[in-house]
Amino acid sequence: MNKILVVDDEESVRYSFTKLLRAPDYQVSGVQNGPEALEKIKRDPPDLVILDIEMPGMSGLEVLQQIKHLAPRIPVLIITAYGSGERVITAMKYGAYEYLEKPFDIPHMRTIIEEALGVGRLMKEEIRVDAAVADWSGNYIIGNSPAIKEVYKMIGRVSASDVNILLVGESGTGKELVARAIHQHSNRLEKPFLAVNCAAIPDTLLESELFGYEKGAFTGAVKRKFGKFEQAHRGTLFLDEIGDMNLGIQAKLLRVLQEGTFERLGGSETLHSDVRIIAATNKNLEKAISQKDFREDLYYRLKVITITLPPLRMxxxxxxxxxxxxxxxxxxxxxxxxxxxxxxxxxxxxxxxxxxxxxxxxxxxxxxxxxxxxxxxxxxxxxxxxSGERSAAGEERGERLPAFIPGKLEDYHGRLYQHVMEEVEKELILAALQAMEGNQVKTAKLLGISRVMLHDRIEKYGIKSKTVIKEE
CATH class of the missing domain: 1.10.8.60 (Helicase, Ruva Protein; domain 3)
Structure with missing residues (x-):
C-alpha cells in the first residue's frame, strides 16, 4: 500500500487528488497546512508528499525544508499555479523530487507519482549483497542530493527492462552498488548476479572466466569449467572496468550480445546464454575507440542506456x-x-x-x-x-604544475585537458615506480590500481625499467 499525503489549503485540490488516485494500492490523506503535515509525517510517515507551494502561514518551501529535515528519504512533489524560475530553483535546491504547475496533465502526473514512489522505495530499501562480498548488513546507496537523486530516477526507469547498461564514473563512486540495485529491481531478481573485474584478471584468464573451458583445453584444465555466462544464465552479469578488456575478448563478448551464443575454450559446442549485461568504466571509451583500443560496435551495444555516477565532490x-x-x-x-x-x-x-x-x-x-x-x-x-604529508607534496607539485601546461594552448585545441592529464599521470606513475624501486606489485598497491592497469600505463607511456629503478 502506497501512502500519499496531499498538503494544500484548498479542499477541492485535496479532493481531486483523492479521486485521481483512487486505487487499491493507494491510500491518500490530506491536510490543509504545513504544521498539520509535519505532525502527520511524524506520526505516520507517508511514501510520498504532494505539497502546494503557496499556502497561508508556513509556505510550501518552508514545509519542504522541514520535511527534508524530518524524513529526507520521502520524495516530495511540489505543485502550484504560481510557477517561476526562481521558485523552481529554490524547490529543487531544497530537495523536491519534481516541480509541476497547475493545471497539470493527468497521465503525466500519474507517471511522475509512480516514478517518485519507485525512487522512494529504492532510497529506503537495502541492496542485497552476498555474504562473500560484504559482512555487514547495511549496504545502501547513500544520499539525498539532486545529483544522486538523478541516479535513483535512472535506476527506477531502466530496471524493469532488459536493455544493456553502461555505468560511467570515477573509481570509488559506487558503480557495482548501482548495478546490484538495478538487478534487485529487475525481473531477473531471483536469478544470479555475478560481478567480474576485467582489470583485475589477466587476459589469459579473463576469457576462460567469462566463457569457461573444456577438459584438456590447456595445461591444467583437468575438468570442464562453466564460465560466468553460463553461471549467470537468466540473471545479470556485471563487467567492471570494461575498458581494460582486450580486443580479442571484446569480439567474443560482442558475439554474445548480438547472437546470445558462445563456445567454451577448447570446445566446439555452441552454447546459448540469456544474460543482461551491465558494464562499468572509469575510462573515456570514445577516446579508446579513436585509439583502436576499444571496439566501436561493442561500445554502442553496451551503452543502450548510460548512467553517469557523480563524484563525491559534486x-x-x-x-x-x-x-x-x-x-x-x-x-x-x-x-x-x-x-x-x-x-x-x-x-x-x-x-x-x-x-x-x-x-x-x-x-x-x-x-x-x-x-x-x-x-x-x-x-x-x-x-x-x-592534508599533512599531502600539503608538502602539494606545494612541490604546485611549483611543477606549470611545466605540464603547453606554451601555445591553441595547439591542443579540443584535447588540452586530456594532454595535461596524461602528462600528470605519466609523472605520477614514474614517481611511484621510483619510490617502489621498480616493483610493479608494490607500485600498483601504492597507486590503488590493478597490476593490469599499471602495466597498461607503462606500455602507453613507454616507461623503461632502467628509468625507474633507483641506483644504489
Missing amino acids: RKEDIPELLNFFLAKHRAQLNKADISLAPETMDALIKYDWPGNVRELENVLKRAVLLCKGNIITPDIVAAEL
Missing part, C-alpha cells in the same frame, strides 16, 4: 549522511560502539575533495575509528589523510 551535501553510515558500520565491525565525530572533524571531511570518492571516504573513516584512542575522532586523527 554531491558534498551527502557527506554527513555517508559519514554517519560508515561510522555506524565500522563501530559495529571494530567493536567501538561509543566513538563519534567531533564537529571540527566533520567540517574537515566535508571540505575535502575526495579524489577517491566514497571508497576513499570509507577507508579514511575506518582508519580513524581504528586509531581513535578515546571516544571522539578529532581532526588530528584524519589530518595526515586529508
Whole structure:
C-alpha cells in the first residue's frame, strides 16, 4: 500500500487528488497546512508528499525544508499555479523530487507519482549483497542530493527492462552498488548476479572466466569449467572496468550480445546464454575507440542506456549522511560502539575533495575509528589523510604544475585537458615506480590500481625499467 499525503489549503485540490488516485494500492490523506503535515509525517510517515507551494502561514518551501529535515528519504512533489524560475530553483535546491504547475496533465502526473514512489522505495530499501562480498548488513546507496537523486530516477526507469547498461564514473563512486540495485529491481531478481573485474584478471584468464573451458583445453584444465555466462544464465552479469578488456575478448563478448551464443575454450559446442549485461568504466571509451583500443560496435551495444555516477565532490551535501553510515558500520565491525565525530572533524571531511570518492571516504573513516584512542575522532586523527604529508607534496607539485601546461594552448585545441592529464599521470606513475624501486606489485598497491592497469600505463607511456629503478 502506497501512502500519499496531499498538503494544500484548498479542499477541492485535496479532493481531486483523492479521486485521481483512487486505487487499491493507494491510500491518500490530506491536510490543509504545513504544521498539520509535519505532525502527520511524524506520526505516520507517508511514501510520498504532494505539497502546494503557496499556502497561508508556513509556505510550501518552508514545509519542504522541514520535511527534508524530518524524513529526507520521502520524495516530495511540489505543485502550484504560481510557477517561476526562481521558485523552481529554490524547490529543487531544497530537495523536491519534481516541480509541476497547475493545471497539470493527468497521465503525466500519474507517471511522475509512480516514478517518485519507485525512487522512494529504492532510497529506503537495502541492496542485497552476498555474504562473500560484504559482512555487514547495511549496504545502501547513500544520499539525498539532486545529483544522486538523478541516479535513483535512472535506476527506477531502466530496471524493469532488459536493455544493456553502461555505468560511467570515477573509481570509488559506487558503480557495482548501482548495478546490484538495478538487478534487485529487475525481473531477473531471483536469478544470479555475478560481478567480474576485467582489470583485475589477466587476459589469459579473463576469457576462460567469462566463457569457461573444456577438459584438456590447456595445461591444467583437468575438468570442464562453466564460465560466468553460463553461471549467470537468466540473471545479470556485471563487467567492471570494461575498458581494460582486450580486443580479442571484446569480439567474443560482442558475439554474445548480438547472437546470445558462445563456445567454451577448447570446445566446439555452441552454447546459448540469456544474460543482461551491465558494464562499468572509469575510462573515456570514445577516446579508446579513436585509439583502436576499444571496439566501436561493442561500445554502442553496451551503452543502450548510460548512467553517469557523480563524484563525491559534486554531491558534498551527502557527506554527513555517508559519514554517519560508515561510522555506524565500522563501530559495529571494530567493536567501538561509543566513538563519534567531533564537529571540527566533520567540517574537515566535508571540505575535502575526495579524489577517491566514497571508497576513499570509507577507508579514511575506518582508519580513524581504528586509531581513535578515546571516544571522539578529532581532526588530528584524519589530518595526515586529508592534508599533512599531502600539503608538502602539494606545494612541490604546485611549483611543477606549470611545466605540464603547453606554451601555445591553441595547439591542443579540443584535447588540452586530456594532454595535461596524461602528462600528470605519466609523472605520477614514474614517481611511484621510483619510490617502489621498480616493483610493479608494490607500485600498483601504492597507486590503488590493478597490476593490469599499471602495466597498461607503462606500455602507453613507454616507461623503461632502467628509468625507474633507483641506483644504489
